[in-house]
Amino acid sequence: MGTHAQIEWLNMLGYTPESWNPLTGCTPISAGCEHCWAKAMHERFNGTGSFKPGTVYPHRFQEPLTWRKPRMVAVCLMGDLFHAAVRLGDILKVFETMWSPQCRSHIFCILTKRPALALQFVELYAGRYLGNPFFRNIWFGVTVENQETCGRIDTLLQIPAAVRFVSFEPLLGPIILTPERTKIDWALIGGESGREARSMGLGWARILIDALKRVKVPIFVKQLGQRPHQFREPGEGYHARCLKHPRGADPSEWPADLRIREWPKQKG
Numbered sequence: 001m002g003t004h005a006q007i008e009w010l011n012m013l014g015y016t017p018e019s020w021n022p023l024t025g026c027t028p029i030s031a032g033c034e035h036c037w038a039k040a041m042h043e044r045f046n047g048t049g050s051f052k053p054g055t056v057y058p059h060r061f062q063e064p065l066t067w068r069k070p071r072m073v074a075v076c077l078m079g080d081l082f083h084a085a086v087r088l089g090d091i092l093k094v095f096e097t098m099w100s101p102q103c104r105s106h107i108f109c110i111l112t113k114r115p116a117l118a119l120q121f122v123e124l125y126a127g128r129y130l131g132n133p134f135f136r137n138i139w140f141g142v143t144v145e146n147q148e149t150c151g152r153i154d155t156l157l158q159i160p161a162a163v164r165f166v167s168f169e170p171l172l173g174p175i176i177l178t179p180e181r182t183k184i185d186w187a188l189i190g191g192e193s194g195r196e197a198r199s200m201g202l203g204w205a206r207i208l209i210d211a212l213k214r215v216k217v218p219i220f221v222k223q224l225g226q227r228p229h230q231f232r233e234p235g236e237g238y239h240a241r242c243l244k245h246p247r248g249a250d251p252s253e254w255p256a257d258l259r260i261r262e263w264p265k266q267k268g
């Protein structure tokens with residue numbers, strides 16, 4: 001489980017950041033998985049080979065029912081809830097908790113790289129709940145790390161969630177969004193961290209920011225990563241490689257135009 005200090009994007013005004021992991025484990029699916037942070041963290045504490053998809057912690061299913069103050073919750077951040085190996089019954093248990101009246105003051109953020117399975121689940125079981133105003137606290141997101149994985153946004157936009165967000169992290173190349181793909185409610189942007197982190201071009205972040213700002217999508221720049229790079233421009237003294245923060249997550253070290261930390265407006 002990550003420390004809450006590392007999930008600044010859950011620190012929305014009025015909410016306590018939280019991560020909730022009733023299930024852990026996953027297997028790589030695309031380039032963004034190459035240095036999987038969740039696997040590294042999990043295996044550090046639980047041993048090599050412990051990151052099996054669909055691993056269940058039954059005592060955690062009902063944890064959120066005991067939380068009193070509103071929390072903004074990353075759901076199954078230590079894996080992928082929609083990995084094919086996760087049992088349907090276990091996904092339903094996660095949703096049963098999120099749908100319960102005791103949890104209406106919390107916001108649950110589900111982030112996946114497998115939106116096709118998420119959509120299938122929602123169509124079969126959850127659609128009628130997600131469209132219901134009482135269940136506007138379940139947000140769906142996909143990770144998109146490069147142009148090749150942008151199709152995940154198309155699938156995400158078919159899920160009738162209150163908020164549909166995209167995590168462009170680790171951003172591995174420039175991404176050009178079609179107008180249709182900017183119809184999202186929130187965007188997170190971040191570079192890769194860790195010993196072997198791949199470099200994020202600050203220009204890549206700026207391309208996304210320009211496209212999303214134009215259509216007023218709230219943006220949260222999470223971190224510039226371990227090795228951000230940029231081409232120097234005339235008159236620009238900033239040198240990204242001098243960042244002191246190990247994840248590049250201290251906005252005071254960033255160029256002013258990248259210091260954007262917004263959240264979606266709460267709907268109805």
Ligand code: SF4
Pocket residue numbers: 025026027028029030032033036037038039078079080113
């Ligand atoms: S989808 Fe996420 S949790 Fe699964 S291997 Fe890739 S980075 Fe890790």
